Amino acid sequence: MRKHNANVDADDLHRAALFSNTRDGRGFTRRSFNKLLGGGIVVLITTKPATLFAQRRAYPEDLNAYLRIDENGRVTLFSGKIEMGQGVHTSLAQMAAEELGVSLDSMTMVMGDTDQCPWDQGTWGSQSTRMFGPAVRAAAAEARAVLMNLAAKKLGVAREKLVVENGVVSVAGDASRKVTYGELAKGKQIARLVDEKATLRMVKEFKVIGHSAKRLDGLEKVTGRAQYAGDIRRPGMLYARILRPPAHGATRKSLDTSKAKAMSGVTVVEKDDLVAVLHADPEAAGHALTLIKAEWDQPAAAFDTESVGDFFVKNGGEAEVRTTRGDVSSVTANVVRSTFRTGYLAHAPMEPHTAVAELKDGKMTVWAGTQTPFGARTRIAQTLAVDEKNVRVITPFVGGGFGGKSAVNQAVEAARLAQITGRPVMVAWTRGEEFFFDTFGPAAVVKIASAVDDQGKITSWDYQVYAAGDRSAEVLYDVPNVSVKSYLGRGGGARVHPFAVGPWRAPGAATNVFGRESQIDIMAAAAKIDPLEFRLRNASDARLRRVLKAAAEAFGWKAAPGPSGQGRAIAVGFDAGSYCALAAEVAVDRATGTIAVKRVVAAQDMGLVINPDGAKMQIEGCITMGLGYVLSEELNFKGGAIADRNFDTYELPRFAAVPHIETLLISNDDLAPQGGGEPAIVPMGAVIANAVFDATGVRMLRLPMTRERVLAAMKA
Amino acid sequence: MKRSIQFRLNGKPVALDTDDERTLLWVLRTDLDLTGTKYGCGEGVCGACTVAVDGTAVRSCQTTLAAVQGKNVVTVEGLERGGHLDPLQQAFIDHGGFQCGYCTSGMLMNAWAFLQKQPHPSRDAIVQEMDANLCRCGAHQRIVAAIQEAAGKGGAR
Numbered sequence: 117m118r119k120h121n122a123n124v125d126a127d128d129l130h131r132a133a134l135f136s137n138t139r140d141g142r143g144f145t146r147r148s149f150n151k152l153l154g155g156g157i158v159v160l161i162t163t164k165p166a167t168l169f170a171q172r173r174a175y176p177e178d179l180n181a182y183l184r185i186d187e188n189g190r191v192t193l194f195s196g197k198i199e200m201g202q203g204v205h206t207s208l209a210q211m212a213a214e215e216l217g218v219s220l221d222s223m224t225m226v227m228g229d230t231d232q233c234p235w236d237q238g239t240w241g242s243q244s245t246r247m248f249g250p251a252v253r254a255a256a257a258e259a260r261a262v263l264m265n266l267a268a269k270k271l272g273v274a275r276e277k278l279v280v281e282n283g284v285v286s287v288a289g290d291a292s293r294k295v296t297y298g299e300l301a302k303g304k305q306i307a308r309l310v311d312e313k314a315t316l317r318m319v320k321e322f323k324v325i326g327h328s329a330k331r332l333d334g335l336e337k338v339t340g341r342a343q344y345a346g347d348i349r350r351p352g353m354l355y356a357r358i359l360r361p362p363a364h365g366a367t368r369k370s371l372d373t374s375k376a377k378a379m380s381g382v383t384v385v386e387k388d389d390l391v392a393v394l395h396a397d398p399e400a401a402g403h404a405l406t407l408i409k410a411e412w413d414q415p416a417a418a419f420d421t422e423s424v425g426d427f428f429v430k431n432g433g434e435a436e437v438r439t440t441r442g443d444v445s446s447v448t449a450n451v452v453r454s455t456f457r458t459g460y461l462a463h464a465p466m467e468p469h470t471a472v473a474e475l476k477d478g479k480m481t482v483w484a485g486t487q488t489p490f491g492a493r494t495r496i497a498q499t500l501a502v503d504e505k506n507v508r509v510i511t512p513f514v515g516g517g518f519g520g521k522s523a524v525n526q527a528v529e530a531a532r533l534a535q536i537t538g539r540p541v542m543v544a545w546t547r548g549e550e551f552f553f554d555t556f557g558p559a560a561v562v563k564i565a566s567a568v569d570d571q572g573k574i575t576s577w578d579y580q581v582y583a584a585g586d587r588s589a590e591v592l593y594d595v596p597n598v599s600v601k602s603y604l605g606r607g608g609g610a611r612v613h614p615f616a617v618g619p620w621r622a623p624g625a626a627t628n629v630f631g632r633e634s635q636i637d638i639m640a641a642a643a644k645i646d647p648l649e650f651r652l653r654n655a656s657d658a659r660l661r662r663v664l665k666a667a668a669e670a671f672g673w674k675a676a677p678g679p680s681g682q683g684r685a686i687a688v689g690f691d692a693g694s695y696c697a698l699a700a701e702v703a704v705d706r707a708t709g710t711i712a713v714k715r716v717v718a719a720q721d722m723g724l725v726i727n728p729d730g731a732k733m734q735i736e737g738c739i740t741m742g743l744g745y746v747l748s749e750e751l752n753f754k755g756g757a758i759a760d761r762n763f764d765t766y767e768l769p770r771f772a773a774v775p776h777i778e779t780l781l782i783s784n785d786d787l788a789p790q791g792g793g794e795p796a797i798v799p800m801g802a803v804i805a806n807a808v809f810d811a812t813g814v815r816m817l818r819l820p821m822t823r824e825r826v827l828a829a830m831k832a
Numbered sequence: 833m834k835r836s837i838q839f840r841l842n843g844k845p846v847a848l849d850t851d852d853e854r855t856l857l858w859v860l861r862t863d864l865d866l867t868g869t870k871y872g873c874g875e876g877v878c879g880a881c882t883v884a885v886d887g888t889a890v891r892s893c894q895t896t897l898a899a900v901q902g903k904n905v906v907t908v909e910g911l912e913r914g915g916h917l918d919p920l921q922q923a924f925i926d927h928g929g930f931q932c933g934y935c936t937s938g939m940l941m942n943a944w945a946f947l948q949k950q951p952h953p954s955r956d957a958i959v960q961e962m963d964a965n966l967c968r969c970g971a972h973q974r975i976v977a978a979i980q981e982a983a984g985k986g987g988a989r
Contacts, residue, residue: 200932201930201931201932201933201969202931203931330925330926330928331925331928331930333933334924334925334928334930335917335925336933337930337933337936338908338917338921338922338924338925338930338936338940339868339908339909339911339912339917339921340866340867340868340869340907340908340909340937341868342933343867344870344934346861346867346870346871347861347867349865349867397854397858397862398858398861398862399854399855399858464968465932465934465968466870466872466878466880466932466934466935466966466967466968466969467870467872467932467934468871468872513932513933514932515870515932515933515934516931516932516934516968516969518968544871546874547872547873547874547875547878548874729928730928733928733931733971733974736970736971736973736974737931737969737970737971738970739970740970740971740972740973741968741969741970762873762874762875762877763873763875763877763878763966764875764877768966768968769970769972770963770964770966771959771960771962771963771965771972771975771976772959772960772963774970774972774973776973777973
């Protein structure tokens with residue numbers, strides 16, 4: 117039972133329960149507080165902010181690391197996650213608003229500021245809702261319990277008699293007896309619960325979670341007021357342009373900066389590998405860069421766009437064994453062998469990598485478009501050889517990331533130049549630099565040998581993946597004999613690739629699922645079984661079956677073995693904890709090889725959904741972005757020389773290519789929220805390749821399925 | 833060549849004494865402090881920098897200051913009137929016609945200029961018109977729906 121001390125009045129309790137300064141540890145000590153309370157409801161936080169924020173590799177337990185409630189009732193949520201379009205700016209606010217009992221409009225978000233927000237590893241892997249979300253909900257629920265205790269004291273009634281709505285606590289049945297969160301908290305730190313554990317709201321109580329909310333960043337984004345790193349202006353700021361090699365691996369053999377130095381207003385920096393020109397006008401800096409003369413030696417190319425797959429298979433080295441079940445070598449009848457290939461992919465966010473750095477009073481502040489503000493802080497501190505406490509990274513809105521902004525080289529460049537010149541410096545990569553220094557999604561090869569018996573059951577699955585890694589490489593279906601091996605890891609690092617590679621939305625998963633779900637279709641066609649029926653016959657996983665059936669039903673699936681001539685197909689993936697089935701319809705122009713994707717229906721089971729409309733936006737985004745790697749996107753290169761340096765040759769999906777998209781969220785509220793930013797992009801390769809087969813009888817084994825490749829495959 | 837450049841920007845006169853070969857995009861973003869217009873590709877192939885010049889959508893990264901001498905330039909910052917959003921802006925919010933928001937200014941300006949010329953376009957005409965603007969997040973379907981709705985409400989005066 118909770119003990120209330122009659123000698124402590126509500127105001128004393130209130131003063132004791134709150135610190136004197138916002139996010140500052142001054143005020144009561146635990147001892148004085150306990151004396152005041154006589155051992156009671158709440159304790160003060162004894163950790164100081166410095167230690168509170170020093171915690172690494174874990175989210176802080178102290179709710180004050182996440183929340184502040186101002187006197188006017190505005191609630192600020194501090195998040196080490198960043199907003200790059202995926203909508204967590206809104207859905208994280210929804211989670212906090214729900215547990216606190218405030219309206220969504222009263223929420224303000226502070227994201228990705230290393231001096232203000234709790235540590236976070238980075239915004240990737242569809243983890244914000246499923247990993248950071250629970251910390252937000254727990255902090256908000258605890259704050260709510262504490263505030264309710266304070267309100268009970270203040271209003272002189274038992275907590276059980278109180279209700280809270282929109283941040284106003286009132287006595288049930290007597291709305292005139294009330295106190296607001298703002299009056300209770302006054303922007304100060306909130307004490308923590310001791311003798312009770314805050315309980316989360318139940319699904320049936322939800323007023324904010326599970327309800328579609330318009331995005332909180334909408335007004336800023338439609339008025340041009342939303343700030344990205346390139347929109348930051350600092351007094352005396354210079355725009356930098358950096359000398360770049362013509363190819364990765366090239367070494368500089370001569371340098372002449374004399375003409376650039378002679379240009380008015382130009383600062384030239386030459387330090388080790390860093391050669392840069394800076395000017396108060398970004399165009400003038402660009403002009404100064406053209407005045408620099410440099411000669412380079414380029415290494416010979418080991419492979420190019422066409423030969424990369426063979427190179428990987430020849431140089432695969434030792435396999436990492438992911439799964440061994442039964443014995444794949446025991447099955448020798450009806451073995452179908454296929455080799456699938458995918459190319460290097462650019463992230464191509466609309467906002468190129470940009471950062472502004474300013475050194476002031478010994479502290480380096482860097483505004484960066486990044487998915488990893490804390491990682492950026494570490495790298496900047498290491499590069500500058502300063503303590504991390506002297507580096508602050510602030511993340512404004514990020515104009516698309518998709519994994520590419522986990523790398524923070526532009527922030528390091530800006531910080532180095534700010535340190536060298538003593539002036540605030542912006543480094544904004546041009547589109548050409550973005551297409552050169554991107555950490556590309558790796559090209560990859562998948563080899564599968566599988567067999568099916570005369571009952572239409574898969575008997576064997578021998579799977580090898582090169583350079584895509586093993587994310588989503590599981591067979592998913594019920595197969596007695598399985599071998600899954602991965603070569604070169606995900607990307608294989610610098611020993612394999614001529615340029616940097618890194619995570620590209622659901623890293624490697626789309627490659628693995630392109631292979632798997634194509635092979636499933638190949639076996640279904642060989643067994644003359646409808647591809648949906650074939651999948652269901654081989655799947656016992658209830659969530660898997662549910663999304664397949666839901667997508668097929670919404671699509672209006674007409675069963676027939678492939679190729680049926682309908683130009684329709686289905687494929688399914690399991691990624692980031694979510695299942696997603698896609699059903700698609702295509703038309704193939706046999707004369708030009710053009711694939712028109714007419715319709716895509718998605719059914720996704722992602723557990724409890726925080727913002728249904730936001731989740732649908734992510735599914736639609738995945739399907740639309742997915743069209744790119746499926747139909748047109750592939751980085752052309754020869755060794756370290758990259759041929760595609762802008763959107764004219766590296767073709768993103770445009771409006772006319774986008775199909776009619778329907779999205780279906782499978783109700784599964786008993787399961788904690790799962791990932792939403794990636795799962796739907798994963799089955800896109802297979803569902804379109806399978807639909808092309810269903811339309812034409814031609815099997816496409818390589819992505820992207822360009823017109824030339826489709827024509828060539830039809831002629832073969 | 834350095835000379836005096838005068839034009840109307842979001843309804844107000846602007847006078848600059850500067851090199852008329854400078855690019856409108858960068859002059860907007862630096863001298864004029866209007867950062868809503870974005871750099872995306874620098875070659876006129878993505879549309880992130882779209883503004884309206886005398887009611888026609890142009891790529892500001894391909895437009896010199898000399899080319900806007902005496903003209904009427906509207907940027908995303910000029911769409912609000914009297915503190916009210918243009919119906920097109922409101923429709924983008926209502927339909928979720930953006931994700932990261934970086935292409936949004938260019939999308940809005942392209943659509944705004946289009947609706948001025950063609951107040952009641954078909955869906956196909958909208959798709960064709962917007963095809964020159966890139967969005968990487970995949971908000972296309974919602975952007976088209978937003979433009980359709982704004983057109984129905986007489987958006988873009």
